[in-house]
Amino acid sequence: MAEIHKEVYGMAVATDLYERLAAHGITRRDFLKFCGTLAAVMGLSQTAVPQIAAAVGEAAGSGLYPALWINGAACTGCTESIAQATQPNVADIVLDILSLPQMETVMMASGEYAEKAGEEYAAANKGKYILICEGAVTEMLDGNVLRIAEKPYVEILQHYAEGAAAIVAVGSCAVDGGWVRAYPNPAKATGVKAYLDANISNPKKRPPVVNLPGCPVNPLEIIAVVVNVLLTGDLTKILKDPVKELNLDRQNRPKYLYGSTIHDNCERRGHFENGEFVYQFGGQAEADNYCLYAMGCKGPQTYRHCSKLRWNNNMSWCVASGGPCIGCGNFNWVDNNTPFRQRMRRIGAGVIGGPGGLGIAKAGAIVGGVVVVGIGAHALASKATHRIGKNSTLKNEEMKTYDARKLKKKGGSADA
Amino acid sequence: MHKPLKEMHPPVFIVTHWINAVSMLILIMSGLYIHFPAFSGFMGAARGVHVFFGIVIFLNCLVRIVLAFFVKDATTMGTREKELDIRNWLPQKENRHQFFPMLRWYLFMKKDYPISAKYATMQKLAYIMIAVMIIAISYTGFCLWGVTNQLAIFAVGNNLVSGLFGFGGGGSLMPMRVIHYCLMWVLIIISLIHIYIATMHGFVAWRMIFLYKEDPDAGEHVDAPAQA
Ligand code: SF4
Ligand code: SF4
Numbered sequence: 001m002a003e004i005h006k007e008v009y010g011m012a013v014a015t016d017l018y019e020r021l022a023a024h025g026i027t028r029r030d031f032l033k034f035c036g037t038l039a040a041v042m043g044l045s046q047t048a049v050p051q052i053a054a055a056v057g058e059a060a061g062s063g064l065y066p067a068l069w070i071n072g073a074a075c076t077g078c079t080e081s082i083a084q085a086t087q088p089n090v091a092d093i094v095l096d097i098l099s100l101p102q103m104e105t106v107m108m109a110s111g112e113y114a115e116k117a118g119e120e121y122a123a124a125n126k127g128k129y130i131l132i133c134e135g136a137v138t139e140m141l142d143g144n145v146l147r148i149a150e151k152p153y154v155e156i157l158q159h160y161a162e163g164a165a166a167i168v169a170v171g172s173c174a175v176d177g178g179w180v181r182a183y184p185n186p187a188k189a190t191g192v193k194a195y196l197d198a199n200i201s202n203p204k205k206r207p208p209v210v211n212l213p214g215c216p217v218n219p220l221e222i223i224a225v226v227v228n229v230l231l232t233g234d235l236t237k238i239l240k241d242p243v244k245e246l247n248l249d250r251q252n253r254p255k256y257l258y259g260s261t262i263h264d265n266c267e268r269r270g271h272f273e274n275g276e277f278v279y280q281f282g283g284q285a286e287a288d289n290y291c292l293y294a295m296g297c298k299g300p301q302t303y304r305h306c307s308k309l310r311w312n313n314n315m316s317w318c319v320a321s322g323g324p325c326i327g328c329g330n331f332n333w334v335d336n337n338t339p340f341r342q343r344m345r346r347i348g349a350g351v352i353g354g355p356g357g358l359g360i361a362k363a364g365a366i367v368g369g370v371v372v373v374g375i376g377a378h379a380l381a382s383k384a385t386h387r388i389g390k391n392s393t394l395k396n397e398e399m400k401t402y403d404a405r406k407l408k409k410k411g412g413s414a415d416a
Numbered sequence: 417m418h419k420p421l422k423e424m425h426p427p428v429f430i431v432t433h434w435i436n437a438v439s440m441l442i443l444i445m446s447g448l449y450i451h452f453p454a455f456s457g458f459m460g461a462a463r464g465v466h467v468f469f470g471i472v473i474f475l476n477c478l479v480r481i482v483l484a485f486f487v488k489d490a491t492t493m494g495t496r497e498k499e500l501d502i503r504n505w506l507p508q509k510e511n512r513h514q515f516f517p518m519l520r521w522y523l524f525m526k527k528d529y530p531i532s533a534k535y536a537t538m539q540k541l542a543y544i545m546i547a548v549m550i551i552a553i554s555y556t557g558f559c560l561w562g563v564t565n566q567l568a569i570f571a572v573g574n575n576l577v578s579g580l581f582g583f584g585g586g587g588s589l590m591p592m593r594v595i596h597y598c599l600m601w602v603l604i605i606i607s608l609i610h611i612y613i614a615t616m617h618g619f620v621a622w623r624m625i626f627l628y629k630e631d632p633d634a635g636e637h638v639d640a641p642a643q644a
Contacts, residue, residue, distance in 0.1 A: 249566065250575075260562075273460030274458075275458050275459040275460075275462075291459075294452065301560075301588075301589040301593065330590070331578065331588040336591070337590065344590070344597065345590050345591075360597060363598075364597070364601045367605065371608060375612045378522075379612065379616075381524060382616065385524060387529075388616050
């Protein structure tokens with residue numbers, strides 16, 4: 001692999017890949033454009049494009065990395081996101097680098113056969129496979145709130161996790177419980193990492209977790225990680241220090257995917273800086289594609305790359321289609337970002353994460369109002385009792401006597 | 417002849433107070449605009465200015481605290497007798513007992529105004545609070561600022577509050593935003609009360625702290641509380 005990395009995508013490698021791409025109706029140009037997007041997303045310069053192309057070219061379709069995809073409590077949106085292509089596309093080619101026989105929602109097998117196949121595959125690849133988790137971990141009723149094939153999901157997760165080389169938590173649900181754990185979180189949902197940290201006591205037995213939050217995950221986010229692994233080349237080296245090799249941040253997210261906000265790369269940013277906002281849908285400002293900040297856009301505090309990655313085969317993304325970002329790449333994003341159309345979370349109302357509560361501006365205004373009225377009342381009363389004005393205070397001498405009496409000694413620091 | 421007042425606030429503290437007052441005003445206005453831009457205009461500028469003065473007010477606060485250990489000022493109003501500012505700032509043995517009498521005075525339960533030190537004891541506590549508040553707001557601000565929020569010291573805070581307030585860990589920024597915003601209101605309220613109390617007894621304190629002027633009318637009643 002190393003030689004190929006140094007080469008500009010060598011023809012021998014490329015021909016095979018391009019033939020297969022052509023069979024899917026994808027031109028060489030499409031492919032390079034795709035690699036260019038990846039390079040941009042990963043924060044690499046465009047000179048890395050040939051490198052990416054070569055790495056993908058060599059590994060494509062090889063089923064290089066054994067992988068298992070399991071589903072917890074989720075809407076299957078992440079699976080759909082991966083399968084979003086209406087026709088096979090470049091992304092599929094890269095995803096083929098993973099050998100992924102077990103993916104409940106889309107695989108042919110079902111029932112006992114499917115379970116058995118998964119088991120056997122895991123046993124055969126013990127310690128080598130990558131476990132991809134979609135969906136929240138639900139702990140209610142000892143995990144029995146979600147049972148698959150007569151076992152609680154928590155058990156399945158723990159079992160597969162213990163044999164995995166690494167785990168990729170795809171989508172917000174797997175990362176921290178996602179919308180499933182939104183208030184009042186009746187199923188006691190949490191994320192894969194939190195669950196494993198609490199339930200596999202020996203940290204050495206816990207495989208590293210890469211978090212890819214988002215609701216849903218973008219296929220390109222998974223692909224970027226795969227390409228990252230390909231470019232590094234050596235899986236053992238990566239597993240030794242995944243934080244460094246995969247460039248993970250404090251929340252185990254690859255920095256190149258989650259290092260800047262939606263807002264940083266938003267195409268409406270110019271309008272934001274100029275203070276040109278949409279204040280209601282349906283007006284001229286909206287027609288002019290003004291910034292959606294005043295409509296509650298959570299772009300400024302959401303770390304994700306949607307404007308570059310885009311959705312549905314590069315078609316569009318939330319803000320481009322006129323919708324404020326609702327911050328689905330955030331942690332505990334539903335509780336944190338509702339009301340979606342307002343700038344900030346409401347406060348009060350029982351648990352702070354709950355619905356209802358007081359708009360924060362209103363709360364500020366009420367407290368501020370009470371203080372102003374209080375000061376006013378105090379001022380009036382002070383005026384009436386001659387406490388206001390220059391002649392309203394004790395003389396130093398009198399005070400000093402008072403202090404001295406209090407201290408039962410001569411003193412106080414007043415002047416003579 | 418009026419009594420000496422210039423020693424109340426040495427020039428360097430007049431400067432730090434000016435910086436504080438101006439920064440606070442700009443921070444509140446730009447902050448409110450950033451929170452919700454009620455009219456179109458200048459978001460880019462508002463954000464730039466907000467961050468700039470955020471750093472200014474934080475550094476100013478640190479400088480002011482350090483100076484308190486080196487600069488001397490008047491022990492009380494109307495004297496040239498001085499001592500280290502930090503002694504005047506913290507509740508002193510000689511006047512700690514004034515706390516409750518002072519509270520009673522403000523609540524109309526006491527007729528005489530019980531102050532003999534530079535600041536009243538309650539006032540001293542309030543001023544300590546202000547320094548703490550400025551540091552706290554600055555901290556929450558740096559937790560939100562993209563340039564600094566992945567630094568360990570701020571990431572810890574984000575994790576802590578997002579966990580604490582039931583928003584789940586992971587360092588979501590929303591709880592910190594809410595706290596940053598609420599602290600601003602607390603500071604506004606403290607400032608309103610501060611201005612009110614400082615003005616209760618006329619504008620002597622204003623002339624001292626803003627203009628470094630001794631009040632020509634303050635001759636007979638210099639015992640007005642020495643608000644800063
Ligand atoms: S639409 Fe949202 S992300 Fe885009 S500039 Fe405005 S606030 Fe930022
Ligand atoms: S723009 Fe915001 S709401 Fe839309 S997918 Fe990206 S993070 Fe989620």
